[in-house]
Amino acid sequence: MSEQIRETPPVEGSRTETRIDDDAQSSATDRREMIAAGGGNVVAATTTERHNWSRINDSPMWYFFALFATVLVAVLTDSLPPGLLSGLAVTVMLGGLLIWIGSLIPGLRNFGLPTILCTFVPAALIFFGIMPENVTTVVTDFMDTIGFLDFIIAAIIAGAVLGMPRQLLVRAGPRFAVPLVGCVVLTFLVIGGLGAALGRGFVDSILLIAAPVMAGGLGVGALPMSEMYASQTGDTAAMYLSGLMAAVVLANIVCILAAGVLNGLGRSRVKMFVGFDGKGELLRVKSRAQDLKMPPKKTSATFLGLGKGVMITAVLYTLGTTLNTFFPVLHEFAWLIVAAALLKVFRLFPDELEESASEWGDLMTTYFVPALLVGVSIAYIDLEEVIQAVGDPVFMLLVITSVLVAGLIAGLLGMLVRFYFLEAAVTPGLVMADTGGSGDVAVLSAAGRIHLMPFAALTTRLGGALTLFITSLLVPFLG
Numbered sequence: 187m188s189e190q191i192r193e194t195p196p197v198e199g200s201r202t203e204t205r206i207d208d209d210a211q212s213s214a215t216d217r218r219e220m221i222a223a224g225g226g227n228v229v230a231a232t233t234t235e236r237h238n239w240s241r242i243n244d245s246p247m248w249y250f251f252a253l254f255a256t257v258l259v260a261v262l263t264d265s266l267p268p269g270l271l272s273g274l275a276v277t278v279m280l281g282g283l284l285i286w287i288g289s290l291i292p293g294l295r296n297f298g299l300p301t302i303l304c305t306f307v308p309a310a311l312i313f314f315g316i317m318p319e320n321v322t323t324v325v326t327d328f329m330d331t332i333g334f335l336d337f338i339i340a341a342i343i344a345g346a347v348l349g350m351p352r353q354l355l356v357r358a359g360p361r362f363a364v365p366l367v368g369c370v371v372l373t374f375l376v377i378g379g380l381g382a383a384l385g386r387g388f389v390d391s392i393l394l395i396a397a398p399v400m401a402g403g404l405g406v407g408a409l410p411m412s413e414m415y416a417s418q419t420g421d422t423a424a425m426y427l428s429g430l431m432a433a434v435v436l437a438n439i440v441c442i443l444a445a446g447v448l449n450g451l452g453r454s455r456v457k458m459f460v461g462f463d464g465k466g467e468l469l470r471v472k473s474r475a476q477d478l479k480m481p482p483k484k485t486s487a488t489f490l491g492l493g494k495g496v497m498i499t500a501v502l503y504t505l506g507t508t509l510n511t512f513f514p515v516l517h518e519f520a521w522l523i524v525a526a527a528l529l530k531v532f533r534l535f536p537d538e539l540e541e542s543a544s545e546w547g548d549l550m551t552t553y554f555v556p557a558l559l560v561g562v563s564i565a566y567i568d569l570e571e572v573i574q575a576v577g578d579p580v581f582m583l584l585v586i587t588s589v590l591v592a593g594l595i596a597g598l599l600g601m602l603v604r605f606y607f608l609e610a611a612v613t614p615g616l617v618m619a620d621t622g623g624s625g626d627v628a629v630l631s632a633a634g635r636i637h638l639m640p641f642a643a644l645t646t647r648l649g650g651a652l653t654l655f656i657t658s659l660l661v662p663f664l665g
Contacts (some may be wrong), residue, residue: 238397239290243282243553256277266320273328274557276321277564281307281556283599301621302435304559306569313569320647322564329565338558339410339552340503343519343654345495345547346406347526348540352427352533365599366649370400370656373592377584384580384596389663390582397657399437399588403622404652406519408434409562412656414517415514427562428571433585434621436576438628441620445612445633448593452608452634464606466635468613487545489540495546500541502526520658523651556644589619613638614645618653624644 242250257275260266264275274302283303288300311317329335374392381391393415401407410429412423453464461470505525506518516524526543529535575581600610612633620629627643 202263203373206578219517224652225411239286242280242286246535247415250279250282254283257457261318261321262650264320266295266324268324268327270328270334271333272324273332273561276325277328277334277557277560278554279556281558281560281649282608283526284560285556299446300556301438301559301625304433304556305563306433306567308560309567309572310570312564317564325561326565329561334561335409335413336503338554339406339519340506340522341495341547341550341609343410343522343545343547343651344499344502346649347523348498348530348535349544349547350530350644350647352530360588361603362614362644362648364603365596365605365610366618366645367652368599369370369592369596369614369618370653372595373400373588374656377588380585380587381580384583386580386584389660392663393657393660394429395581395584397653397660398433399585399619400649401434401653401657402618402646402650404431404559406654407622409558410517410519410654412566414519414658414661415664417517418544418664421571424566427566428568429575430563431486431567431582432572432575433581435584436549436582437619438621440586440627441616441625441629442632444589444593445616445629448611449632449634457608460562461607462603463608466637468605468609468638468641470604470606487549491542491545492549494539495544495549498543499546515659515662516655517658517661520655523655527651575620587617592616592619609638614649617642618649621648622650 223291240247245253249370256519257279261276266272282599284303284307285300288303289295291299308317312322365401374396378388378392378394381395382388393411398408398411402548403429408427412427412430415421415426416423445584451458452465464470502522503518506520506522509521510516510518513521593611596613596615597607597611600615612629612635616629616633617626620626626646630636630638630642
């Protein structure tokens with residue numbers, strides 16, 4: 187992790203850009219490839235690369251600790267001011283430290299340990315009475331009143347939808363839609379039916395367990411869903427988020443284990459059935475392989491481009507809230523998805539504006555996801571409720587079943603459109619049920635198919651938007 191982001195002097199006739207400066211060419215190249223594989227997520231990148239313990243948040247370690255100590259002094263002397271900058275200081279510093287610690291542990295970092303630490307360690311510090319009260323107050327205000335949560339979620343959603351190549355949607359959409367849509371819808375129905383039979387209720391089982399599991403990540407999963415449910419019931423998002431996050435994290439672990447089992451079956455000498463294992467190839471029709479190609483991730487963006495990305499995201503979010511006011515049948519995030527999808531499908535935006543929105547979303551997922559997880563942990567997650575949820579055998583059964591059913595259905599439906607069973611079971615199946623980002627990398631690594639990351643990116647973007655949209659339609663039925 188030896189590259190630094192710096193301002194390159196403008197050349198006449200060109201725009202000033204944020205570029206990657208290679209201190210060591212080979213390691214910087216590896217870093218860019220890992221970030222590209224992880225969908226631009228620094229959390230994902232840390233799970234696959236050889237960890238550079240001397241850098242935290244891509245900054246020299248000792249300088250990071252000096253910055254961290256500065257914030258710590260403000261906390262301990264009760265001089266931490268409220269507001270946007272203090273909220274960023276606390277969440278970015280603590281998120282960077284926890285990601286670094288989780289990435290130091292070989293093996294476990296491939297099972298999403300950095301993400302788990304960011305999600306639950308701050309909540310645990312509050313649970314045991316260690317977290318200073320002024321930190322909790324500042325971060326809660328930062329997430330709620332200042333709106334950092336909505337700021338990040340809107341950027342992720344807008345960037346994901348507008349950043350998906352239209353040609354890919356047109357050419358690959360019909361083929362990939364069968365296992366993807368079928369995986370989501372049928373898993374919802376199975377879990378709803380099983381939950382109803384076990385006394386948890388059909389809709390509640392879908393919305394509180396299957397939906398967050400099948401959202402393909404946190405940004406379009408547990409986080410916006412908690413706000414949807416709160417707006418429908420009049421409760422707070424915090425009342426839902428602990429259980430939703432517990433479902434997502436538990437499902438991620440099951441996904442990794444299931445991927446490892448599938449990989450083992452593929453490597454065994456016993457041939458399961460015709461079309462079971464493609465040895466890494468997704469399509470059984472070789473001539474159609476180019477239909478499912480994702481473009482490489484960009485490693486630089488102009489300052490003006492990022493500025494336009496902020497503008498587009500803010501306006502689309504405002505449009506979503508306005509439409510929700512007049513048509514409350516859909517949540518503002520669902521309306522945002524609809525608006526962005528219409529812009530993409532009907533080519534209502536020029537390429538430069540779509541790229542700007544995508545670049546801004548990539549920036550948020552690359553650098554600020556750890557800060558977001560820390561903020562969510564402090565402001566919304568009650569560790570006692572998480573413990574109660576994980577200790578519920580019905581909850582455990584439904585989460586595990588969600589993962590297994592998703593993989594099985596995706597594999598079977600994938601075979602109908604000439605995919606190999608194992609590869610389709612992994613993506614879109616298991617990839618839909620992991621945490622996105624680091625979860626995608628961990629699942630594909632366990633399956634021995636990390637090269638399928640482009641398909642995982644397609645799954646996360648399309649599947650996540652679809653799941654959130656379906657969830658918004660069911661929210662009015664939440665008990």
